[in-house]
Amino acid sequence: xxxxxxxxxxPLLLRGTLTTIELALTAFVAGTLLGLLVAxxxxxxxRDADLLLGFAVDVVRGSPLLVQLLVIYLGAxxxxxxLGPFAAAVLGLSINAAAYLSEIFRGGIGSVxxxxxxxxxxxxxxxxxxxxxxxxxxxxxxxxxAMMGFFIGLLKDTSLAYVLGLLELTRMGKNIMDRTFQPFExxxxxxxxxxxxxxxxxxxxxxxxxxxxxxxxxxxxx
Amino acid sequence: xxxxFEYAEVFxxxxxxxxxxxxxxxxxxxxxxxxxxLARMSRxxxxxxxxxxxxxxxxxxxxxxxxxxxxxxxxVIGIRLSPLAALIVALTINNGAYLAEVFRAGLQAVPKGQxxxxxxxxxxxxxxxxxxxLPHMLRAMYPALTNQFIQTVLFSSIGTVVGVExxxxxxxxxxxxxxxxxxxxxxxxxxxxxxxxxxxxxxxWLGARLERGYR
Numbered sequence: 254x255x256x257x258x259x260x261x262x263x264p265l266l267l268r269g270t271l272t273t274i275e276l277a278l279t280a281f282v283a284g285t286l287l288g289l290l291v292a293x294x295x296x297x298x299x300r301d302a303d304l305l306l307g308f309a310v311d312v313v314r315g316s317p318l319l320v321q322l323l324v325i326y327l328g329a330x331x332x333x334x335x336l337g338p339f340a341a342a343v344l345g346l347s348i349n350a351a352a353y354l355s356e357i358f359r360g361g362i363g364s365v366x367x368x369x370x371x372x373x374x375x376x377x378x379x380x381x382x383x384x385x386x387x388x389x390x391x392x393x394x395x396x397x398x399a400m401m402g403f404f405i406g407l408l409k410d411t412s413l414a415y416v417l418g419l420l421e422l423t424r425m426g427k428n429i430m431d432r433t434f435q436p437f438e439x440x441x442x443x444x445x446x447x448x449x450x451x452x453x454x455x456x457x458x459x460x461x462x463x464x465x466x467x468x469x470x471x472x473x474x475x
Numbered sequence: 476x477x478x479x480f481e482y483a484e485v486f487x488x489x490x491x492x493x494x495x496x497x498x499x500x501x502x503x504x505x506x507x508x509x510x511x512x513l514a515r516m517s518r519x520x521x522x523x524x525x526x527x528x529x530x531x532x533x534x535x536x537x538x539x540x541x542x543x544x545x546x547x548x549x550x551v552i553g554i555r556l557s558p559l560a561a562l563i564v565a566l567t568i569n570n571g572a573y574l575a576e577v578f579r580a581g582l583q584a585v586p587k588g589q590x591x592x593x594x595x596x597x598x599x600x601x602x603x604x605x606x607x608x609l610p611h612m613l614r615a616m617y618p619a620l621t622n623q624f625i626q627t628v629l630f631s632s633i634g635t636v637v638g639v640e641x642x643x644x645x646x647x648x649x650x651x652x653x654x655x656x657x658x659x660x661x662x663x664x665x666x667x668x669x670x671x672x673x674x675x676x677x678x679x680w681l682g683a684r685l686e687r688g689y690r
Contacts, residue, residue: 311672315667315668317629317667319643320667323643327650327656328656328657405535412540413539415539423540426540430547436551437549437551440540441544443540443543444532444544448536452531
């Protein structure tokens with residue numbers, strides 16, 4: 254192993270890592286908001302909204318993220334909109350995240366006993382209030398660990414922004430490989446950086462999942 | 476979409492290679508996953524750790540980086556693979572780690588009473604595995620297995636990065652020749668969506684048939 258080479262290029266790799274984190278966090282926040290809207294629309298918006306949004310979600314989940322990123326980046330420039338690689342990557346990752354997260358939210362909503370929302374409606378809450386105040390809080394033990402697990406996937410998926418030429422961790426690593434002709438060392442270090450980001454999070458998901466499950470069950474038995 | 480019919484043969488060839496890649500990586504991944512799941516139950520501590528380490532490392536790094544390591548990194552230590560072989564190997568190793576978890580969950584899904592019942596009527600280990608354990612495992616794992624296959628079909632699109640002429644790559648080659656970007660990307664997305672819808676439908680149909688034996 255040529256460690257001097259790794260050390261010399263480490264600042265560049267760190268800069269790529271920051272872009273990766275920035276990309277993942279932005280897409281996660283935007284995807285969560287959009288995903289909540291989609292889940293609410295499908296739950297409250299009636300049959301037509303459910304069908305239409307459901308089809309959109311299926312299209313996103315049924316095509317590769319890499320293709321979605323290309324559709325947004327190349328598609329935008331083909332119709333005369335100039336979208337930078339970062340904006341295109343954020344947009345593509347957010348839409349993709351929204352589709353998967355909306356299913357996580359719906360799964361969580363479905364896990365709450367139906368009598369709860371009936372009770373909410375019976376005491377005069379609006380459907381939106383019932384969802385926000387009664388159902389969602391009880392769905393959290395299901396939703397939170399799944400969201401955290403999804404974030405780990407998102408962190409890894411940002412590497413696909415490579416195809417847009419965005420200098421996130423993977424592209425930065427590839428550029429260094431091309432310049433130094435040392436692909437073995439650099440790809441190992443790039444993999445190691447992703448591992449350092451993701452592995453502790455994966456352990457955290459396990460702990461949170463166990464705790465929330467225990468709490469959720471305790472509530473159900475009260 | 477006239478462009479689809481204009482280049483139908485090109486799309487068909489790309490689609491066929493995508494399916495070949497996904498099928499090979501799924502078969503290979505099933506074998507690797509099964510062996511890893513068994514290794515995680517080994518009596519030898521080092522074997523257990525090695526298997527757990529493999530699963531953790533693969534699941535916490537991007538598949539694209541794994542592909543670079545295999546395609547660009549391995550030649551440095553003397554292992555040179557073609558782009559197609561590197562892609563299949565990378566996806567196999569990737570699949571293996573995820574499928575190992577599926578198999579582990581499948582093994583845990585076998586109720587203990589079933590094993591005790593098999594032992595009480597003196598079934599051999601072999602018969603117990605084939606007639607008692609395996610049906611339970613397959614039933615518990617079936618949705619996860621078919622879902623993993625669909626994910627592999629989608630993820631094989633990273634082959635475009637190393638120039639494997641699967642569905643995404645053949646479309647991008649057409650794009651660079653014709654500049655009919657919007658049409659081509661629409662067709663590409665539609666082909667993947669139709670393919671995954673068809674696969675999901677086929678897996679539900681087959682799953683329903685398999686469930687019949689339990690009624």
